[in-house]
Amino acid sequence: MSVAFFIIALLTLLSAVAAMTLRNLIHCALALAFTFAGLAAAYLQLGAQFVGFVQLLVYVGAVAILIVFAVLLTRGREPATQGIFSPKWPVGAAVALGVFGTLAGLLLSSRVLHHEAAAIAQAPVRQIGEQLMTHYIVPLEVLGVLLTAALIGAVILAMHERESDSPPPSKT
Amino acid sequence: MTLTEGMDQVFVLLKHWLVGLAGPHWQPLLSDLISVAALIATFATLFAVTTLLERKGLGRMQNRFGPNRVGPCGVLQPLADGVKALIKEDIVPSGADKVMHFFAPLVLVVPVFLALAVIPVGRNMAALDLDSGVLFFFAVGAATELSVFMAGWSSRNKYSLLGAMRAVAQMISYEVPLILSAIAVIMIAGSLSTVEIVKAQAGYSGVIPHWYVLTPWGFAAFILFMIAAMAESNRAPFDLPEGESEIIAGYYTEYSGFKFALFFLGEYVGMFAVSGMAVTLFLGGWHAPFSFLTWVPSWLWFFAKLIALICVFIWVRGTLPRLRLDQLMNFAWKFMLPMALLDMLAAGLWHFIPAVSARWLVCSALVLGAYAMLARGLIQGRKVAKRTYQYAE
Numbered sequence: 001m002s003v004a005f006f007i008i009a010l011l012t013l014l015s016a017v018a019a020m021t022l023r024n025l026i027h028c029a030l031a032l033a034f035t036f037a038g039l040a041a042a043y044l045q046l047g048a049q050f051v052g053f054v055q056l057l058v059y060v061g062a063v064a065i066l067i068v069f070a071v072l073l074t075r076g077r078e079p080a081t082q083g084i085f086s087p088k089w090p091v092g093a094a095v096a097l098g099v100f101g102t103l104a105g106l107l108l109s110s111r112v113l114h115h116e117a118a119a120i121a122q123a124p125v126r127q128i129g130e131q132l133m134t135h136y137i138v139p140l141e142v143l144g145v146l147l148t149a150a151l152i153g154a155v156i157l158a159m160h161e162r163e164s165d166s167p168p169p170s171k172t
Numbered sequence: 173m174t175l176t177e178g179m180d181q182v183f184v185l186l187k188h189w190l191v192g193l194a195g196p197h198w199q200p201l202l203s204d205l206i207s208v209a210a211l212i213a214t215f216a217t218l219f220a221v222t223t224l225l226e227r228k229g230l231g232r233m234q235n236r237f238g239p240n241r242v243g244p245c246g247v248l249q250p251l252a253d254g255v256k257a258l259i260k261e262d263i264v265p266s267g268a269d270k271v272m273h274f275f276a277p278l279v280l281v282v283p284v285f286l287a288l289a290v291i292p293v294g295r296n297m298a299a300l301d302l303d304s305g306v307l308f309f310f311a312v313g314a315a316t317e318l319s320v321f322m323a324g325w326s327s328r329n330k331y332s333l334l335g336a337m338r339a340v341a342q343m344i345s346y347e348v349p350l351i352l353s354a355i356a357v358i359m360i361a362g363s364l365s366t367v368e369i370v371k372a373q374a375g376y377s378g379v380i381p382h383w384y385v386l387t388p389w390g391f392a393a394f395i396l397f398m399i400a401a402m403a404e405s406n407r408a409p410f411d412l413p414e415g416e417s418e419i420i421a422g423y424y425t426e427y428s429g430f431k432f433a434l435f436f437l438g439e440y441v442g443m444f445a446v447s448g449m450a451v452t453l454f455l456g457g458w459h460a461p462f463s464f465l466t467w468v469p470s471w472l473w474f475f476a477k478l479i480a481l482i483c484v485f486i487w488v489r490g491t492l493p494r495l496r497l498d499q500l501m502n503f504a505w506k507f508m509l510p511m512a513l514l515d516m517l518a519a520g521l522w523h524f525i526p527a528v529s530a531r532w533l534v535c536s537a538l539v540l541g542a543y544a545m546l547a548r549g550l551i552q553g554r555k556v557a558k559r560t561y562q563y564a565e
Contacts, residue, residue: 072325125364
């Protein structure tokens with residue numbers, strides 16, 4: 001635990017809280033982007049270079065932008081006037097606590113913690129790639145198929161809406 | 173050490189000497205600081221030179237002089253521009269989101285300078301030799317999209333918002349072929365490190381270098397990379413986000429004074445970064461173009477190639493008209509993306525076919541065939557006839 005870790009953790013947590021509590025949705029989305037960047041910094045600080053950079057590329061570069069776009073295209077720009085917490089917040093808190101408890105319990109009981117941290121050498125990108133292409137090829141392919149299915153589904157949804165909502169374009 | 177070697181390593185030796193002056197405790201910090209200062213100074217100077225080059229070059233293409241009042245032949249114009257930007261009033265719209273309006277230029281300038289850090293500008297002259305350097309380059313580049321969005325949204329101006337939406341849509345679309353065309357090189361070089369990629373392009377057959385641009389898949393990937401790079405840096409013919417005849421200046425509309433200058437700087441340094449990456453990936457980095465020219469210092473070759481690519485950017489800007497939004501998106505998704513994917517296939521075949529002539533034949537056929545088919549498919553059902561002008565002729 002170093003000073004750098006505490007600074008990164010503090011900034012990440014603060015921006016996560018900001019993402020939940022700010023009134024303006026765009027501000028929330030940008031605070032969330034900052035949280036993603038903070039997580040990437042935490043990965044880098046742990047020596048996981050590849051994961052850190054991919055986190056930055058995917059979450060800050062694509063997911064945050066998509067969130068911002070979705071907010072812009074669906075909502076008015078006026079900040080919400082009523083309270084920002086939904087009345088059912090205790091349910092949400094219970095679910096969050098349950099997930100946290102399960103994860104923490106699993107982590108504490110797993111073998112990972114009892115191993116001596118023998119070699120935390122940085123895994124070179126080449127090794128990660130080789131493992132992904134040989135040992136973990138089935139999960140990788142399954143994920144690929146899943147994402148492709150999601151992509152095709154999204155396209156079909158968009159196509160369907162256009163056909164039913166607007167008259168077919170006249171052929172000139 | 174011979175004189176040519178000394179000239180080649182002059183900046184490295186200078187840095188070692190400077191670092192050696194400090195106590196052992198301060199040496200790592202001093203080394204980093206010197207690299208950062210050198211990067212910022214070099215590329216900020218290059219920015220000043222490029223603005224002049226661009227205005228002069230565009231002027232020449234458009235049959236006018238360009239700047240010629242400040243200093244001999246106008247060479248001091250960048251200095252005058254800098255002073256002007258510094259002493260101009262900084263206007264912030266009253267409805268603007270002031271914090272985001274302030275931070276947007278910074279979110280642009282910091283990542284583009286960070287991206288420069290992994291580019292080897294000469295032998296032993298990469299400021300940051302990362303195991304996954306290319307990934308780092310694209311990862312920090314992702315933040316520039318957020319900056320554009322912040323600028324457009326925080327200005328509270330319709331034109332700004334429209335410009336930002338166009339810019340973000342364009343940057344996301346063209347980031348895909350940009351990265352995919354780089355992947356072909358990564359597959360062949362077998363490394364994500366920029367230094368390793370440059371090393372993989374060393375050596376000569378006769379006088380011809382082993383650059384990736386001189387292979388069929390490499391040539392196609394280079395062209396795709398350069399087109400996507402032009403779109404990523406929002407330059408003509410991809411300058412819809414700031415199309416002045418449609419939406420004033422896009423997301424820059426409400427920026428003035430030094431904040432605008434920062435945006436300008438960020439855009440140009442982004443162009444240098446992505447051109448530097450093109451030089452690293454395809455044009456052999458700092459290697460000499462012919463085997464009999466290896467005595468010229470390596471950093472000179474890098475900057476010569478960089479400036480050559482910048483001249484291409486300026487030339488294209490002066491030549492081509494702006495694309496329409498649907499043309500832009502069609503081009504990205506229906507031409508660039510399949511072309512980049514097929515190019516990756518060609519690179520894979522290149523790796524696995526042992527005979528030299530066979531792999532040249534197969535890869536060239538694949539790339540050319542893909543180009544012909546895609547172009548034909550895109551143009552299908554559209555009548556292309558000679559354009560007639562009512563008044564211009």
